Amino acid sequence: MTDDVRKVIYTTVLVFVVGVLIWISFIFINACGFSFTCNQGKPLVERTPIPTVGHAPIPAFVNQDTSGKCQVRAVDLLEAWVTAGASDTKTFTFNDVNGNACEGNFSQDVHPLFAEANIWYSGAASCDSCHSPDLGKTSAANLDLTTYAGITAGSQRQAADAKGNDILGGGDWQNSKLYETLVSGPEITGHPQASAVGSAVIFAGKSTSEASAAGTPEATPGVEIARPSNPGGPGAAVTMTGDAQSGAQIFATNCAPCHGSQGAAGVPNPGSDDGSVPVLNPIDPTLKDPNYQTFATNVDLFIQHGSTPAGPDPVIKMPAWGDSGTLNQQQIADLIAYVISLNP
Ligand code: HEC
Ligand code: HEC
Structure with missing residues (x-):
């Protein structure tokens, strides 16, 4: 070579x-x-729909605590919620796939059906990725499914403060627009197919026997969380990190005149049923929640939108700090952190 x-x-x-x-x-x-x-x-998401084709094995739920949760068809969960009056505060009851009695609530069990991907079938976009708050521009059918306020305001809305067509059928599930679009009506591009909707099973709620054993007051059916009289959903503040120290200063200037130093003493409020402005330390127990995000949202709604207390002719009202632009969202996040720190 x-x-x-x-x-x-x-x-x-x-x-x-x-x-x-x-x-x-x-x-x-x-x-x-x-x-x-x-x-x-x-896995990309916490909640994974269980495939129900044939005898498919239930996938291993990595890092997901499903203990005490009920297994239910997502569409049955929606039906139970709508039929019970579609409340964002009261719990509702449903039967799981095994016929056991369970209870759920809007924020933990129903809201994810609209806001999370991969619920209705593996690879499904979240409903609110198309039905966004951006009415008139990119929100499909002018329907905002991101929040409770948006869901209940309905579809085909003319403006952000306008009501549209009720999609919940006024509590009559079979005649609701939501049932029609998901189950009975013609197919809409981008929507899960009726067959996928029919077979989507999720973990949600908890079995009622366990709930009563745990005895957690926030899960007691029928206990109503205090809500402001003015409408509106949570502000951007609830997604921000608040600084309680800065919140304390903002509170001293803006809130203490009515709620007292460190929120410990409300000034008299003639004409209101309570007789005085509520103390925030300790805060109304229905607003308190072990979940920081839920607690923050409960407080945020009052600060954003303000509220007129119940009573014949209340002299003092809670101002709408967010809606009026008096405080910005970071300041509100700081206030929320402070109010929560007063109520460990
Ligand atoms: C890929 C985008 C997309 C996704 C994801 C999506 N939708 Fe839609 N949706 C649309 C479009 C577009 C329409 C309007 C169809 C039409 O009227 O022609 C619509 C219409 C609707 C309507 C009827 C409104 C009316 O007044 O006619 C409802 C209710 C609805 N969607 C609910 C949902 C729910 C619930 C989900 C999640 C399971 C969802 N959508 C996911 C795009 C989407
Ligand atoms: C002008 C007086 C006034 C000021 C100032 C004020 N509030 Fe209020 N606030 C009220 C009244 C009155 C209520 C009761 C509203 C109701 O019952 O619907 C209330 C209710 C609340 C609630 C709900 C408490 C409950 O038990 O329902 C929170 C939280 C709250 N205020 C936080 C704040 C924060 C934070 C500030 C400062 C940015 C502030 N308030 C400033 C008058 C005031």
């Missing part, structure tokens, strides 16, 4: 080996990025 032939053979082998290496790295980087802890197999 001549040197030339040898050279050609060696070069060919070298080029081949280098090529294979590049090819393997390309595939790895393509799938996993520049990281050795490849996350491709990891």
Whole structure:
């Protein structure tokens, strides 16, 4: 063999080996990025619908605490909620797939059906990715499914403060627009198919026997959370991190004149049923919640939108700090953190 032939053979082998290496790295980087802890197999969401095709095994719920939760068809959960009056504060009852009595509430069990991806089938977009608050521009059917206020305001709305067509059928599920679009009506592009809707089973709520055993007051059916008289959903403040120290200063200037120093003494309020402005320390127990996000939302609604207390002719009203623009969302987040810190 001549040197030339040898050279050609060696070069060919070298080029081949280098090529294979590049090819393997390309595939790895393509799938996993520049990281050795490849996350491709990891589930993306907490809630995974259970496939119900044939005898499909129930997937392993990684990091999800399903103990004491009920298994229910998502559409049955919606029906139970609508039929019970579609409240955002009161719990409602339903039967799980095994016929056991369970109870759920809007924020933990119903809201995710509109706000989370992968609920109705694996790979499904969240409802509110199309039905956003951006009415008149990008929100499909001028329907905002991001919040309770948006869901109950309905579809085909002319403006952000206008009511639209009720999609909940006034409590009559079978005749609601929601039932029609999900189950009985013609198919809409981007919506889950009726067959997918029919077979989507989720973990939600909790079995009533366990709820009474735990005896948690916030889960007691029928206890109504205090809500401001003025309408509106939570503000951006509830998604921000609040600084309680800065909140204390804002409170001293803006809130203490009515709620007292550190919220401990409400000034007299003639003409109101309570007779005085409520104290915030300790705060109304129905507003308190072990879940920070829920507690924050309960407080936020009052600060954003203000409220007129019950009574024949209350002299003092809670101002709408957010809606009026008197305080910005960061200041409100700080106030919420402070009010919560007063109520450990
Ligand atoms: C990919 C975008 C997209 C997603 C995701 C989506 N929708 Fe829709 N939705 C639409 C469009 C577009 C229409 C308007 C169809 C029409 O009227 O022609 C619509 C219409 C509706 C209507 C009827 C409103 C009316 O007055 O006619 C309801 C109710 C509705 N959607 C609920 C939902 C729910 C619940 C989900 C989640 C399960 C969902 N949508 C997910 C795009 C979407
Ligand atoms: C002008 C007097 C006034 C000021 C100032 C005021 N509030 Fe209020 N606030 C009220 C009244 C009156 C209510 C009761 C409303 C009702 O019962 O619907 C109330 C209710 C509340 C509630 C609900 C408490 C409950 O038990 O229902 C919260 C939370 C609250 N205020 C926070 C604040 C914060 C934070 C500030 C400062 C940014 C503030 N308030 C400033 C008068 C005031």
